[in-house]
Amino acid sequence: MTSEEVKKVVMDIIEDVAPDEDVAGIDENESLRDQLDLDSMDFLDIVMELRKRHKVEVPSEDYPHLATLAGCVTYLTPKMQ
Amino acid sequence: MNKDNRIVITGIGLTAPNGNTLGEFRKNLIEGKSGITLEDIRYMGKHPAGLCDFDEYKYQKKKTRRRGTRAGSVAIYAANEAIADSKIDFENIDKSRVGTYIGITEHGNVETEEEIFLLHQNNLDTTFWSHHHNPRTVANSPAGEVNLNLGITGPHYTIGSACAGGNMGVIQGVQQLLLDEIDFALAGGVSESAQTFGIFAAFAAQGALASHDDPTKASRPLDVDRNGIVISEGGCIYTLERRDSALARGAKIYGEVLGYAVNTDATDFVLPNTDRQSECIHKALKKAKINKEDIDIVNMHATGTKVGDINELNAVKNVFNDCSDTYVNFTKGHIGHTMGAAGALELAGNLLSFEDGIIHPGINVDNLDPECTMNNLVLNEPKKKDNIEFILNNSFGMLGINSSVIIKKHS
Numbered sequence: 001m002t003s004e005e006v007k008k009v010v011m012d013i014i015e016d017v018a019p020d021e022d023v024a025g026i027d028e029n030e031s032l033r034d035q036l037d038l039d040s041m042d043f044l045d046i047v048m049e050l051r052k053r054h055k056v057e058v059p060s061e062d063y064p065h066l067a068t069l070a071g072c073v074t075y076l077t078p079k080m081q
Numbered sequence: 082m083n084k085d086n087r088i089v090i091t092g093i094g095l096t097a098p099n100g101n102t103l104g105e106f107r108k109n110l111i112e113g114k115s116g117i118t119l120e121d122i123r124y125m126g127k128h129p130a131g132l133c134d135f136d137e138y139k140y141q142k143k144k145t146r147r148r149g150t151r152a153g154s155v156a157i158y159a160a161n162e163a164i165a166d167s168k169i170d171f172e173n174i175d176k177s178r179v180g181t182y183i184g185i186t187e188h189g190n191v192e193t194e195e196e197i198f199l200l201h202q203n204n205l206d207t208t209f210w211s212h213h214h215n216p217r218t219v220a221n222s223p224a225g226e227v228n229l230n231l232g233i234t235g236p237h238y239t240i241g242s243a244c245a246g247g248n249m250g251v252i253q254g255v256q257q258l259l260l261d262e263i264d265f266a267l268a269g270g271v272s273e274s275a276q277t278f279g280i281f282a283a284f285a286a287q288g289a290l291a292s293h294d295d296p297t298k299a300s301r302p303l304d305v306d307r308n309g310i311v312i313s314e315g316g317c318i319y320t321l322e323r324r325d326s327a328l329a330r331g332a333k334i335y336g337e338v339l340g341y342a343v344n345t346d347a348t349d350f351v352l353p354n355t356d357r358q359s360e361c362i363h364k365a366l367k368k369a370k371i372n373k374e375d376i377d378i379v380n381m382h383a384t385g386t387k388v389g390d391i392n393e394l395n396a397v398k399n400v401f402n403d404c405s406d407t408y409v410n411f412t413k414g415h416i417g418h419t420m421g422a423a424g425a426l427e428l429a430g431n432l433l434s435f436e437d438g439i440i441h442p443g444i445n446v447d448n449l450d451p452e453c454t455m456n457n458l459v460l461n462e463p464k465k466k467d468n469i470e471f472i473l474n475n476s477f478g479m480l481g482i483n484s485s486v487i488i489k490k491h492s
Contacts, residue, residue, distance in 0.1 A: 017147075019147065037144070041213070045212075048209070051209070052203070052209060
């Protein structure tokens, strides 16, 4: 996948996990939790959906890489080749 | 200061297969309009069922709905509707003195079935099992979801009591008000059972799952051709208050909870016991300090099973057959068996009789079972009756739990 495709994957998942939020307006470099009503359970959902939909494993020590949308893309793109 | 020990109903919120407001529900009960449709049940094909079409997002964000349960969603809708109907200044009352008491038949089947379905889609890899499973399936779930939604910090109880659940929620709310544990109760029952194939399959295995070419005719209590239960979802929650505080704020009072009783058959897992049901009714009359002749309407639990209807009819007949002014109806012909909601929902269906003087009929009785006859059954057509003052609402469940609630018209 290209980084743009990975970005869309992540945004689709966030849209499902946080359906009340405006995902289109996310600032890629700002913390997702500062912009959206996301808590730790939501992050577990995001990780679960990555595994379910794309067979991508994210070990718990790597969760900080998912703090921003840009961080998600950087971290996940190599895993989704 | 001694607090008033008379407990009254000041608000009603409900969703049923044939109505999402009390007015709509009542109109359809009087007009004999069924809410039963043919639905696709996982693994089982098409079966008659009763589903509700209320707006899940009227009082709940999409995210909390996604995290929670259908039973919680039904309860949140009904609780918010009841509060709005009560016209209490909910924002400014002490939320630590509000209690939530919701009866259920079962809880967790829907959520567990869904996880197991997904598990099979993922080669039985349990790492796909959702972390939401535990908070969804804990037994306090529907009542807990209501308190979470409304910021209520008082107690919440989800009362597991099979199909007596709706009555049991009301009874528990009354008791907690009488104990002065709370000042305001949200009390009733809910069900999400129509979302689980397991309950359909179990009733089918028992030979007690209703079927009919026309789904609106499938639920037919007391009819000689009845062949079982139509499984439905639904919910009904009342706001309960002490009479003095309700009067002080000028609340509309739908009725007073005058008496109630709960007992146990202690004879069988599923087959009801006529003598214990009669005994339960007598106990409720005694607690209400009224005579059986005073009762204007008896709502039967009447589920549409062969043996259950006969046993219950005999229980009601044993008490009321010589009461010339007592009329008997039932509700499941219209809406199927709403399980944990049934007691509260069916009571709501009759409450407006105090105002309009009409007794809604039990429908779909084309040929009354000769073993289900008694005086004053209200079948297929509504009955006009003046001066309706007392309603007795029966709700019975598996493991032999029986409940009766008596409501008096407020005057």
